[in-house]
Amino acid sequence: MKKFRTRVKETLDPGFGTRYQQDAKRLINKDGTFNVIRKGVGFSSRNVYQDLIKMSWTRFFFATMLLIFSLNTIFSLIYMGIGMEDIEGEIRGQGFFHNFSQAFYFSFQTFTTVGYGRLSPVGDLSSFVAAIEAMVGLMCFALVTGLLYGRFSRPNISLEYSKNVLVSPYKDGWALMFRIANRRQSLLMNMKASVSLTFKEATNGEMMRRYFVLNLERKNILFFPLSWTIVHPIDSESPFYEIDLNTINDYDLEIMIQMEGFDETFGNVVHSRYSYLPSEIEIGAKFQPAFKTDKKGNVILDMDDLHIFDKVPYQQSEMGNQKLNADRNIENQKEK
Template sequence: MAKKTGDPFSKLEQERNRKDSGFGTATTSTRARLILPDGRFNVMRNGQSFSARLNLYHRLITMPVFEFVLVIALAYFLVNLVFAGIYYSIGLEHLSGIDEQTKFISPFWGAFFFSSQTLTTVGYGHISPLGSLTNVVAAIEALLGLMMFALITGLVYGRFSTPSPKILFSQHLLVSPYLDMNGLMFRVVNERNSQLINTSVNLMMSRNEADSTGKLIRKYYNLALERDFIQFFSTSWTVVHPITPESPFFNETPESLAASDTEILVALEGHNDAYSNSVHVRTSYLYSEFVWGRKFVPILSEKGNGYLIDLNKINETVEAPLNV
């Protein structure tokens, strides 16, 4: 029996078969892309709790090295500053030997450097606490120092143990002649000397379309590739989607892509043999980043008994008329 148009089971089957990148169908803005070029999702959140918004561990693990060192140094300075103020308020007479050590610096900074020695448990012995209150403060600071440096050690280990892939994507996505047809292609290179094996890539086309009621929704299409898997990612890889009559990109023009807010979502996954774990990277190409009628210049050449990859040429292209 033929299914009726309004059959809820037919609609359920259509919904199950609908492709979705995880962004849903309501993201129809023509002013914002779904995935930023650096791989971050272009999604902001409102109504988060303070801890979720702060996400301190993730920030410390992922921030640039210079910022991480600056944060650690600042935290170290502030903790010592606070305890120096406590020692100073208790009275420097409760720090034995501080008069001898502060001939050329102010008493407060003498307390500051005593705090740094206590926090790091170095304890040179030239200055020592006197009295119950000062000893209690010094003991608390020593315990805080042990905990603080244990946390810093864990963060440093986390930063070094977490793989940071340097996968370079070409700046533009090209529409180029391919065999006796045309193809959608971009180039990707592993910048690091570490090797990726069993590398796969997935392309999804995202665009706005009108549904049966005329409502504009976001739809997604998987793009079949010439090759979506390579065993050894040792040089460069030009990922190609052949534009066949079955392709959702068939008969598209720069104007139609702009009108539908087309975006190509890229997800690449491989196994890093140095870290022995998986590497995941993402990027996207918006319709304004498509270049028509050009092809990439070779990036690989011979050098001596080996091969040379010139990363400076990853974005270099030459004119190439499209097949009609």
């Protein structure tokens, strides 16, 4: 990998650290989570609660069903251990699977407090176990109801980021550009953007990270009903100004994005994170319009159009070429 040479002043470590014993993956994953695995924290019910709140709906559904069916299976085996003669009703047939199915149906009716009446406990021990199961069922459904409320009431943001960062024509030069849009029908206000650059380089056998804050054309907007193209001008104050962007894939860098906005539905401030790697930077390209107006005058925003761009000829700025050539001459002199 090439060394990233720039005269732009570095910024302080935003919280990811600067020294690494070996190469590391991207800092911010595509889903906005940090690429950090915590070990040695021990078990905490609070962590379980947070995991259940933050996990996907599919995983939450299967986790809930697994818990309910596992508990009913355990109680079914307990009833079978006590003896099926302690359950009164139309229990016909013989064999383990038949008895287990009858015990499972009875357990599920007790767990959900439905109690159809066909099956009922008659012994003291089976009645005691049924009472315990009914309480466990009530507590389980109360917990699931609380988790559902927490998941629905938790304010979060769902932004669509363009698949690529483009190096596009901007005024008399070039700029890095990417687009975002709100995937939900909620109203977002006072959107703020913060974009940083980090790159890795080997120094004395150690992997070091350096960080830079990228200046933006606009750091915030008041209203966010459509898409927002966030622009970083590649000028003399940009760390990209003195490098050959045609060789961007030769650099080990990452563009990190932090978005903040006010969700009018929940009345809370919400955040979103994303990052781009060199392979996701398109040199010499320009976004196509992401929205249009129909015959009735309605503005139509198509999320699929957020990622569409056209290629344009790219040419390094004259000043940037001069600095790049000067740096190359200095490197050649050092090598001699």
